[in-house]
Amino acid sequence: MLISTTKLDSILNDPDVILTDTRSFKEYSEGHIPGAVHLDLFAFHWIDTTRQGIENFNNQSKSLLSFLGVTPEKKVIFYDSVSGMLAARGVWMLMYFSHQNVMMLDGGITKWQKENLPLEIKPNGFKPSEFSGKINTGIISGFEYIRDNLTNLKILDVRSSGEYDGDTIRAARSGHIPNAINIDWNKNLKEDGTFKNDDELSKMYDYPKDTEIVTYCQGAYRAANTFLVLKKLGFENVKVYLGSWGEWGNRLELPVKQ
Missing domain, CATH: 3.40.250.10 (Rhodanese-like domain)
Incomplete structure:
Protein backbone atom coordinates (compact mmCIF):
# COMPACT_ATOMS: atom_id res chain seq x y z
CA MET A 1 0.00 0.00 0.00
CA LEU A 2 3.05 2.29 0.09
CA ILE A 3 5.18 3.48 -2.80
CA SER A 4 8.57 5.17 -2.46
CA THR A 5 9.52 8.45 -4.13
CA THR A 6 12.11 6.60 -6.23
CA LYS A 7 9.60 4.05 -7.48
CA LEU A 8 6.98 6.71 -8.25
CA ASP A 9 9.52 8.78 -10.16
CA SER A 10 10.23 5.75 -12.37
CA ILE A 11 6.57 5.23 -13.38
CA LEU A 12 5.34 8.83 -13.79
CA ASN A 13 4.78 8.35 -17.52
CA ASP A 14 2.88 5.08 -17.21
CA PRO A 15 -0.57 5.66 -18.82
CA ASP A 16 -2.15 3.20 -16.38
CA VAL A 17 -1.19 5.28 -13.35
CA ILE A 18 -3.65 7.76 -11.85
CA LEU A 19 -1.65 10.04 -9.57
CA THR A 20 -3.88 12.02 -7.22
CA ASP A 21 -2.93 15.05 -5.12
CA THR A 22 -5.29 15.16 -2.13
CA ARG A 23 -4.14 18.50 -0.71
CA SER A 24 -5.99 21.82 -1.07
CA PHE A 25 -6.28 23.31 -4.55
CA LYS A 26 -4.10 26.24 -3.43
CA GLU A 27 -1.27 23.86 -2.53
CA TYR A 28 -1.77 21.88 -5.74
CA SER A 29 -1.67 25.02 -7.90
CA GLU A 30 1.58 26.17 -6.27
CA GLY A 31 3.35 23.00 -7.41
CA HIS A 32 2.56 19.30 -7.70
CA ILE A 33 4.10 16.08 -8.94
CA PRO A 34 4.04 15.96 -12.77
CA GLY A 35 0.89 14.37 -14.16
CA ALA A 36 -1.06 14.57 -10.88
CA VAL A 37 -4.75 15.42 -10.88
CA HIS A 38 -6.30 17.22 -7.94
CA LEU A 39 -8.95 15.77 -5.65
CA ASP A 40 -9.47 17.41 -2.27
CA LEU A 41 -10.88 14.46 -0.35
CA PHE A 42 -11.45 16.59 2.73
CA ALA A 43 -14.55 17.99 1.02
CA PHE A 44 -16.27 14.60 1.30
CA HIS A 45 -16.96 14.15 5.00
CA TRP A 46 -19.67 11.61 5.77
CA ILE A 47 -21.25 11.33 9.21
CA ASP A 48 -24.40 9.32 8.55
CA THR A 49 -23.95 5.56 8.92
CA THR A 50 -27.59 4.58 8.99
CA ARG A 51 -28.43 2.03 6.30
CA GLN A 52 -29.61 4.79 3.95
CA GLY A 53 -26.59 6.91 4.86
CA ILE A 54 -24.13 4.17 3.86
CA GLU A 55 -26.02 3.64 0.62
CA ASN A 56 -25.74 7.35 -0.17
CA PHE A 57 -22.03 7.29 0.72
CA ASN A 58 -21.54 4.38 -1.69
CA ASN A 59 -23.26 6.29 -4.49
CA GLN A 60 -21.29 9.48 -3.87
CA SER A 61 -18.01 7.55 -3.72
CA LYS A 62 -18.73 5.72 -6.98
CA SER A 63 -19.43 9.06 -8.69
CA LEU A 64 -16.20 10.45 -7.30
CA LEU A 65 -14.12 7.48 -8.43
CA SER A 66 -15.77 7.55 -11.88
CA PHE A 67 -14.80 11.23 -12.12
CA LEU A 68 -11.24 10.28 -11.16
CA GLY A 69 -11.20 7.72 -13.98
CA VAL A 70 -10.64 4.53 -11.99
CA THR A 71 -10.92 1.27 -13.96
CA PRO A 72 -9.73 -2.22 -12.90
CA GLU A 73 -6.36 -2.01 -14.68
CA LYS A 74 -5.41 1.39 -13.26
CA LYS A 75 -2.81 1.79 -10.51
CA VAL A 76 -4.10 4.59 -8.30
CA ILE A 77 -1.59 6.50 -6.19
CA PHE A 78 -2.63 9.12 -3.65
CA TYR A 79 -0.31 11.62 -2.05
CA ASP A 80 -0.51 14.22 0.65
CA SER A 81 1.92 16.66 2.28
CA VAL A 82 3.34 13.71 4.26
CA SER A 83 2.15 10.10 4.77
CA GLY A 84 -1.04 11.78 5.82
CA MET A 85 -4.71 11.28 6.48
CA LEU A 86 -6.09 12.54 3.16
CA ALA A 87 -4.07 10.14 1.02
CA ALA A 88 -4.89 7.37 3.50
CA ARG A 89 -8.61 8.11 3.10
CA GLY A 90 -8.22 7.69 -0.67
CA VAL A 91 -6.48 4.33 -0.26
CA TRP A 92 -9.09 3.10 2.21
CA MET A 93 -11.92 4.21 -0.10
CA LEU A 94 -10.55 2.21 -3.03
CA MET A 95 -9.92 -0.82 -0.81
CA TYR A 96 -13.55 -0.47 0.32
CA PHE A 97 -14.53 -0.91 -3.33
CA SER A 98 -12.13 -3.91 -3.66
CA HIS A 99 -9.65 -2.09 -5.93
CA GLN A 100 -6.39 -3.66 -4.81
CA ASN A 101 -3.97 -1.74 -7.02
CA VAL A 102 -3.87 1.35 -4.81
CA MET A 103 -1.15 2.97 -2.73
CA MET A 104 0.03 6.15 -1.09
CA LEU A 105 3.33 7.96 -1.49
CA ASP A 106 5.35 7.42 1.69
CA GLY A 107 6.52 10.82 2.91
CA GLY A 108 4.25 12.69 0.50
CA ILE A 109 5.30 15.70 -1.50
CA THR A 110 7.53 16.88 1.36
CA LYS A 111 9.89 13.96 0.79
CA TRP A 112 9.56 14.36 -2.99
CA GLN A 113 10.69 18.00 -2.78
CA LYS A 114 13.47 17.22 -0.33
CA GLU A 115 14.92 14.87 -2.95
CA ASN A 116 14.74 17.61 -5.61
CA LEU A 117 12.39 15.59 -7.79
CA PRO A 118 10.41 17.44 -10.49
CA LEU A 119 7.32 19.58 -9.91
CA GLU A 120 4.90 21.31 -12.27
CA ILE A 121 2.23 23.97 -11.84
CA LYS A 122 -0.02 23.31 -14.84
CA PRO A 123 -3.28 21.61 -13.83
CA ASN A 124 -4.12 18.17 -15.22
CA GLY A 125 -7.63 17.18 -16.23
CA PHE A 126 -9.59 14.06 -15.33
CA LYS A 127 -10.31 11.26 -17.77
CA PRO A 128 -13.62 9.97 -16.37
CA SER A 129 -14.67 6.31 -16.41
CA GLU A 130 -17.66 4.28 -15.35
CA PHE A 131 -16.40 3.02 -12.01
CA SER A 132 -18.00 -0.10 -10.58
CA GLY A 133 -16.38 -1.73 -7.59
CA LYS A 134 -17.46 -4.53 -5.30
CA ILE A 135 -18.09 -3.24 -1.79
CA ASN A 136 -15.97 -4.83 0.95
Whole structure:
Protein backbone atom coordinates (compact mmCIF):
# COMPACT_ATOMS: atom_id res chain seq x y z
CA MET A 1 0.00 0.00 0.00
CA LEU A 2 3.05 2.29 0.09
CA ILE A 3 5.18 3.48 -2.80
CA SER A 4 8.57 5.17 -2.46
CA THR A 5 9.52 8.45 -4.13
CA THR A 6 12.11 6.60 -6.23
CA LYS A 7 9.60 4.05 -7.48
CA LEU A 8 6.98 6.71 -8.25
CA ASP A 9 9.52 8.78 -10.16
CA SER A 10 10.23 5.75 -12.37
CA ILE A 11 6.57 5.23 -13.38
CA LEU A 12 5.34 8.83 -13.79
CA ASN A 13 4.78 8.35 -17.52
CA ASP A 14 2.88 5.08 -17.21
CA PRO A 15 -0.57 5.66 -18.82
CA ASP A 16 -2.15 3.20 -16.38
CA VAL A 17 -1.19 5.28 -13.35
CA ILE A 18 -3.65 7.76 -11.85
CA LEU A 19 -1.65 10.04 -9.57
CA THR A 20 -3.88 12.02 -7.22
CA ASP A 21 -2.93 15.05 -5.12
CA THR A 22 -5.29 15.16 -2.13
CA ARG A 23 -4.14 18.50 -0.71
CA SER A 24 -5.99 21.82 -1.07
CA PHE A 25 -6.28 23.31 -4.55
CA LYS A 26 -4.10 26.24 -3.43
CA GLU A 27 -1.27 23.86 -2.53
CA TYR A 28 -1.77 21.88 -5.74
CA SER A 29 -1.67 25.02 -7.90
CA GLU A 30 1.58 26.17 -6.27
CA GLY A 31 3.35 23.00 -7.41
CA HIS A 32 2.56 19.30 -7.70
CA ILE A 33 4.10 16.08 -8.94
CA PRO A 34 4.04 15.96 -12.77
CA GLY A 35 0.89 14.37 -14.16
CA ALA A 36 -1.06 14.57 -10.88
CA VAL A 37 -4.75 15.42 -10.88
CA HIS A 38 -6.30 17.22 -7.94
CA LEU A 39 -8.95 15.77 -5.65
CA ASP A 40 -9.47 17.41 -2.27
CA LEU A 41 -10.88 14.46 -0.35
CA PHE A 42 -11.45 16.59 2.73
CA ALA A 43 -14.55 17.99 1.02
CA PHE A 44 -16.27 14.60 1.30
CA HIS A 45 -16.96 14.15 5.00
CA TRP A 46 -19.67 11.61 5.77
CA ILE A 47 -21.25 11.33 9.21
CA ASP A 48 -24.40 9.32 8.55
CA THR A 49 -23.95 5.56 8.92
CA THR A 50 -27.59 4.58 8.99
CA ARG A 51 -28.43 2.03 6.30
CA GLN A 52 -29.61 4.79 3.95
CA GLY A 53 -26.59 6.91 4.86
CA ILE A 54 -24.13 4.17 3.86
CA GLU A 55 -26.02 3.64 0.62
CA ASN A 56 -25.74 7.35 -0.17
CA PHE A 57 -22.03 7.29 0.72
CA ASN A 58 -21.54 4.38 -1.69
CA ASN A 59 -23.26 6.29 -4.49
CA GLN A 60 -21.29 9.48 -3.87
CA SER A 61 -18.01 7.55 -3.72
CA LYS A 62 -18.73 5.72 -6.98
CA SER A 63 -19.43 9.06 -8.69
CA LEU A 64 -16.20 10.45 -7.30
CA LEU A 65 -14.12 7.48 -8.43
CA SER A 66 -15.77 7.55 -11.88
CA PHE A 67 -14.80 11.23 -12.12
CA LEU A 68 -11.24 10.28 -11.16
CA GLY A 69 -11.20 7.72 -13.98
CA VAL A 70 -10.64 4.53 -11.99
CA THR A 71 -10.92 1.27 -13.96
CA PRO A 72 -9.73 -2.22 -12.90
CA GLU A 73 -6.36 -2.01 -14.68
CA LYS A 74 -5.41 1.39 -13.26
CA LYS A 75 -2.81 1.79 -10.51
CA VAL A 76 -4.10 4.59 -8.30
CA ILE A 77 -1.59 6.50 -6.19
CA PHE A 78 -2.63 9.12 -3.65
CA TYR A 79 -0.31 11.62 -2.05
CA ASP A 80 -0.51 14.22 0.65
CA SER A 81 1.92 16.66 2.28
CA VAL A 82 3.34 13.71 4.26
CA SER A 83 2.15 10.10 4.77
CA GLY A 84 -1.04 11.78 5.82
CA MET A 85 -4.71 11.28 6.48
CA LEU A 86 -6.09 12.54 3.16
CA ALA A 87 -4.07 10.14 1.02
CA ALA A 88 -4.89 7.37 3.50
CA ARG A 89 -8.61 8.11 3.10
CA GLY A 90 -8.22 7.69 -0.67
CA VAL A 91 -6.48 4.33 -0.26
CA TRP A 92 -9.09 3.10 2.21
CA MET A 93 -11.92 4.21 -0.10
CA LEU A 94 -10.55 2.21 -3.03
CA MET A 95 -9.92 -0.82 -0.81
CA TYR A 96 -13.55 -0.47 0.32
CA PHE A 97 -14.53 -0.91 -3.33
CA SER A 98 -12.13 -3.91 -3.66
CA HIS A 99 -9.65 -2.09 -5.93
CA GLN A 100 -6.39 -3.66 -4.81
CA ASN A 101 -3.97 -1.74 -7.02
CA VAL A 102 -3.87 1.35 -4.81
CA MET A 103 -1.15 2.97 -2.73
CA MET A 104 0.03 6.15 -1.09
CA LEU A 105 3.33 7.96 -1.49
CA ASP A 106 5.35 7.42 1.69
CA GLY A 107 6.52 10.82 2.91
CA GLY A 108 4.25 12.69 0.50
CA ILE A 109 5.30 15.70 -1.50
CA THR A 110 7.53 16.88 1.36
CA LYS A 111 9.89 13.96 0.79
CA TRP A 112 9.56 14.36 -2.99
CA GLN A 113 10.69 18.00 -2.78
CA LYS A 114 13.47 17.22 -0.33
CA GLU A 115 14.92 14.87 -2.95
CA ASN A 116 14.74 17.61 -5.61
CA LEU A 117 12.39 15.59 -7.79
CA PRO A 118 10.41 17.44 -10.49
CA LEU A 119 7.32 19.58 -9.91
CA GLU A 120 4.90 21.31 -12.27
CA ILE A 121 2.23 23.97 -11.84
CA LYS A 122 -0.02 23.31 -14.84
CA PRO A 123 -3.28 21.61 -13.83
CA ASN A 124 -4.12 18.17 -15.22
CA GLY A 125 -7.63 17.18 -16.23
CA PHE A 126 -9.59 14.06 -15.33
CA LYS A 127 -10.31 11.26 -17.77
CA PRO A 128 -13.62 9.97 -16.37
CA SER A 129 -14.67 6.31 -16.41
CA GLU A 130 -17.66 4.28 -15.35
CA PHE A 131 -16.40 3.02 -12.01
CA SER A 132 -18.00 -0.10 -10.58
CA GLY A 133 -16.38 -1.73 -7.59
CA LYS A 134 -17.46 -4.53 -5.30
CA ILE A 135 -18.09 -3.24 -1.79
CA ASN A 136 -15.97 -4.83 0.95
CA THR A 137 -18.18 -4.58 4.02
CA GLY A 138 -15.36 -6.05 6.13
CA ILE A 139 -13.47 -2.75 6.41
CA ILE A 140 -16.25 -0.32 7.32
CA SER A 141 -18.30 0.12 10.47
CA GLY A 142 -21.42 2.09 11.28
CA PHE A 143 -22.51 3.30 14.71
CA GLU A 144 -24.93 0.42 15.29
CA TYR A 145 -22.24 -2.24 14.95
CA ILE A 146 -20.02 -0.50 17.49
CA ARG A 147 -22.93 0.16 19.87
CA ASP A 148 -23.92 -3.50 19.76
CA ASN A 149 -20.36 -4.81 20.21
CA LEU A 150 -18.79 -2.33 22.61
CA THR A 151 -17.25 -5.01 24.81
CA ASN A 152 -16.11 -7.31 21.98
CA LEU A 153 -14.14 -4.81 19.88
CA LYS A 154 -10.75 -3.18 20.27
CA ILE A 155 -11.72 0.44 19.60
CA LEU A 156 -8.88 2.80 18.73
CA ASP A 157 -9.53 6.53 19.09
CA VAL A 158 -6.80 8.10 16.98
CA ARG A 159 -7.63 11.74 17.78
CA SER A 160 -5.56 14.05 19.98
CA SER A 161 -5.57 13.45 23.73
CA GLY A 162 -7.56 16.70 24.14
CA GLU A 163 -10.36 15.43 21.92
CA TYR A 164 -10.31 12.04 23.66
CA ASP A 165 -10.37 13.50 27.18
CA GLY A 166 -13.13 15.95 26.28
CA ASP A 167 -11.09 19.14 26.67
CA THR A 168 -11.47 19.83 22.94
CA ILE A 169 -15.14 19.80 21.92
CA ARG A 170 -16.02 19.15 18.28
CA ALA A 171 -19.57 17.77 18.55
CA ALA A 172 -22.69 18.19 20.68
CA ARG A 173 -20.90 16.11 23.32
CA SER A 174 -17.25 15.74 24.23
CA GLY A 175 -15.30 12.67 25.28
CA HIS A 176 -14.92 9.30 23.59
CA ILE A 177 -16.64 6.01 22.81
CA PRO A 178 -16.67 3.79 25.94
CA ASN A 179 -13.72 1.32 26.10
CA ALA A 180 -11.83 3.17 23.37
CA ILE A 181 -8.04 3.40 23.66
CA ASN A 182 -6.34 6.64 22.58
CA ILE A 183 -3.35 6.32 20.20
CA ASP A 184 -2.92 9.62 18.33
CA TRP A 185 -2.44 8.94 14.61
CA ASN A 186 0.51 11.35 14.53
CA LYS A 187 2.49 8.71 16.40
CA ASN A 188 2.44 6.60 13.20
CA LEU A 189 4.86 9.03 11.54
CA LYS A 190 8.52 9.84 11.89
CA GLU A 191 9.65 13.47 12.04
CA ASP A 192 10.25 13.51 8.28
CA GLY A 193 6.61 12.59 7.57
CA THR A 194 7.22 8.97 6.52
CA PHE A 195 5.77 6.00 8.39
CA LYS A 196 7.73 4.52 11.27
CA ASN A 197 9.17 1.08 10.65
CA ASP A 198 7.17 -2.04 11.47
CA ASP A 199 9.10 -2.76 14.69
CA GLU A 200 8.27 0.66 16.13
CA LEU A 201 4.65 0.45 15.00
CA SER A 202 4.23 -3.08 16.37
CA LYS A 203 5.19 -1.85 19.84
CA MET A 204 2.38 0.71 19.65
CA TYR A 205 -0.19 -1.78 18.35
CA ASP A 206 0.76 -4.80 20.43
CA TYR A 207 -2.32 -6.95 19.90
CA PRO A 208 -2.88 -10.43 18.43
CA LYS A 209 -3.16 -10.18 14.65
CA ASP A 210 -6.68 -11.61 14.61
CA THR A 211 -8.03 -8.95 17.02
CA GLU A 212 -11.08 -7.19 15.63
CA ILE A 213 -10.19 -3.49 15.62
CA VAL A 214 -12.26 -0.42 14.75
CA THR A 215 -10.52 2.93 14.26
CA TYR A 216 -12.22 6.30 14.54
CA CYS A 217 -11.41 10.01 14.77
CA GLN A 218 -13.61 13.02 13.93
CA GLY A 219 -14.42 12.31 10.28
CA ALA A 220 -12.62 9.02 9.41
CA TYR A 221 -9.52 10.55 7.82
CA ARG A 222 -7.02 10.10 10.64
CA ALA A 223 -8.74 6.76 11.30
CA ALA A 224 -7.94 5.71 7.71
CA ASN A 225 -4.25 6.41 8.35
CA THR A 226 -4.19 4.09 11.36
CA PHE A 227 -6.21 1.54 9.37
CA LEU A 228 -3.42 1.45 6.76
CA VAL A 229 -0.76 1.06 9.43
CA LEU A 230 -2.62 -1.88 10.98
CA LYS A 231 -3.11 -3.57 7.59
CA LYS A 232 0.59 -2.98 6.86
CA LEU A 233 1.40 -4.78 10.13
CA GLY A 234 -0.73 -7.77 9.10
CA PHE A 235 -3.89 -7.25 11.14
CA GLU A 236 -6.66 -9.19 9.45
CA ASN A 237 -9.83 -7.67 10.84
CA VAL A 238 -9.71 -3.86 10.85
CA LYS A 239 -12.62 -1.52 10.20
CA VAL A 240 -12.89 2.26 9.89
CA TYR A 241 -15.87 3.80 11.64
CA LEU A 242 -16.99 6.07 8.82
CA GLY A 243 -19.15 8.41 10.92
CA SER A 244 -16.55 8.71 13.69
CA TRP A 245 -17.03 11.32 16.43
CA GLY A 246 -18.79 13.64 14.00
CA GLU A 247 -21.67 11.16 14.13
CA TRP A 248 -21.25 9.46 17.54
CA GLY A 249 -20.82 12.70 19.47
CA ASN A 250 -23.94 14.17 17.89
CA ARG A 251 -26.20 11.13 18.38
CA LEU A 252 -27.46 11.84 21.87
CA GLU A 253 -28.72 8.30 22.45
CA LEU A 254 -25.23 6.78 22.17
CA PRO A 255 -23.04 6.31 25.27
CA VAL A 256 -19.95 8.48 25.80
CA LYS A 257 -17.18 8.54 28.36
CA GLN A 258 -14.91 11.37 29.50
